[in-house]
Amino acid sequence: MSLSLRDVLRFQESGLLVVILVLGAFLTAFSGTVRAPLFQTGPDGTRERVFITDANGERTPAFVERNKFLNAQNLAQLAKDTSFIAIMAVGMAFVIISGGIDLSVGSIYALASVAGALVLNHFGPGGPAGDIGLAGSLAGAAVCLGTALACGLANGGLIVALRVHPFIVTLGTMAVFRGIAFVATRGQSVGGFPQSFRDFIRIETSQGLSVMPLLVMIAVTVVGWIVLSRLAAGRRVYAIGGNELASRFSGIRIERVKLGVYLMSALAAGVAALLSLGYYGGATSGDGQGYELSVIAAAVVGGASLAGGRGSALGVVLGALIIQMINSGIVILGIDQNYSQIIIGTVVIAAVVLDNLNSWLARRRLQQGAGH
Template identity: 95%
Template sequence: MSLSLRGLLRFQESGLLVVILVLGAFLTAFSGTVRAPLFQQGPDGTRERVFITDANGERTPAFVERNKFLNAQNLAQLAKDTSFIAIMAVGMAFVIIAGGIDLSVGSIYALASVAGALVLNHFGPGGPAGDIGLAGSLAGAAVCLGTALVCGLTNGGLIVALRVHPFIVTLGTMAVFRGVAFVATQGQSVGGFPQSFRDLIRIEVGQGLSVMPLLVMIAVTVVGWVVLSRLAAGRRVYAIGGNELASRFSGIRIERVKLGVYLMSALAAGIAALLSLGYYGGATSGDGQGYELSVIAAAVVGGASLSGGRGSALGVVLGALIIQMINSGIVILGIDQNYSQIIIGSVVIAAVVLDNVNSWLARRRLQKASEG
């Protein structure tokens, strides 16, 4: 009993869960309600409106008061929005834990989307090759993910070979990748994908819950968690982020690990791009603008330390959820959309300040312990 309790307390992400619960409770309490028409399952299995017949025999449609935040539709929307950011944030966690930064994820997302879209359009119903079924969809997916990996290889390669700070390299490629996407599409939106591809990703259950992004997010999180915490490769990521020099002195191939983390970040952006293709059915070079900020914010709020060496896959996913809950809360509470940037920015800074206070306290505890 005491063992499981200790296990739970040591669970680093428990603080984030508390924040999420408090935020959820707050939004539920203050969001107010909305009148929604009531449906029921008809005898033939279809959804039909419920009517109330009053004493005078008049039939009036029935409504229910539903909480604006705590309702199935809103939560399904929140889950979908979180998925895209969370997937990319898991990739970003690798980079940040290794002590780097990747500003180009939004542009990789756009370029991978556009590249995949051009292929899917080629094999789409109106495309030159016509719909050839599964093969066309697979080709589109392969090109989408492959493009992302090439972007990651470019980032990692430049950082390792030129020994330039990752901030500079990815700031440059952020513009380059988006520029390539723009040139490739001439700024036009690309759509007209095979229907089977779209149907696969738009599978819904219950009241409009798209499960595909959610399932992919869970899969990416599990893979990220396993790699970071169970594989030797992940241990090396923590080691070089914690102390690059000592890692080099221990025979870790720094260059290889760095290349790997930028590939992971790009691959995650590619996966998110692939989902968006199916979900939205189109892509433009302007997609994913500003995603890098949301993704980095999610990682930082989720406990990844920008000085490297600390963070977890689960933490950044919870961080992404917090960021999206705040975004959604701004809409629900009827706050002017223009405030959302201010609020998100402040939350990120507050998270970093809290993290600093926390590590300062930890240092002091350690100092006391070593003196005692």
């Protein structure tokens, strides 16, 4: 029993990696260069511009030519942009693998943001309680995640209790959650958070890269991967997505599993919301508009089957990265922004067609194999 690379990366995911590398190479080759000011770290640890002194003794600022795509700043930006969608996509993977769909993730994100923001504002510098730092931040985080879980409980509870298709239930709650967020804030933006909270989430490396979203994304991916592929609970998610009736005949409590996946999806949206609170320092009820589509697109491009029973946490994260790379590529290549939705939509459909083709080939192989 040897653990080969094949075991670690299943076929689907290595395919996605290839797509990412090809896309990256393509963007690097065609993006051209940009002139960026050159910095250096001084003896006292501060970053300062580099100047060149010419023969006449005139100091001119130094510039470097950098590839528009392949440079640290752009990659960091790409990673940050990917993290929010990727975190939510891991939650969505649970739902989609179980054979369901959650259209309300964007609204859960907004409601959780707003609820957390109201609490953080209360304990912020301008709030009635004054800036009480850590305790206030923790309270804000707890309310943000708690609100998300409550949303997930509502989704899962309605789906299980009413036996209504998740598409319908989450289409309804998508409007309801955002409506609540709007009513709670009267449509106003909420800011003024404790400084320590914002500083914590905006921790930067010496190069000025924001690492928190990236670290959280990695953590969420690892947790999602462990639950889906190593825990009994995850196995049950695949089982009910693959064949709900057979799972019931095997003694799996379908209702419990379904409730669980909608809680996971909502919790992931809550985590993304919490990050955004610290990162952007404010929230409005209009946040996360249209996220559900990006998240579902990431999951589908990442190999999760809307028919249920197939997909992985790593896959959907790679899917989110591909979507984000295309978005970023559109900017870098100077393509008109208005085309971006058309391109993304086409990519999603192409991914599904490719996936269908792939499973059709697999089925044919199986049938020929069973023929003898």
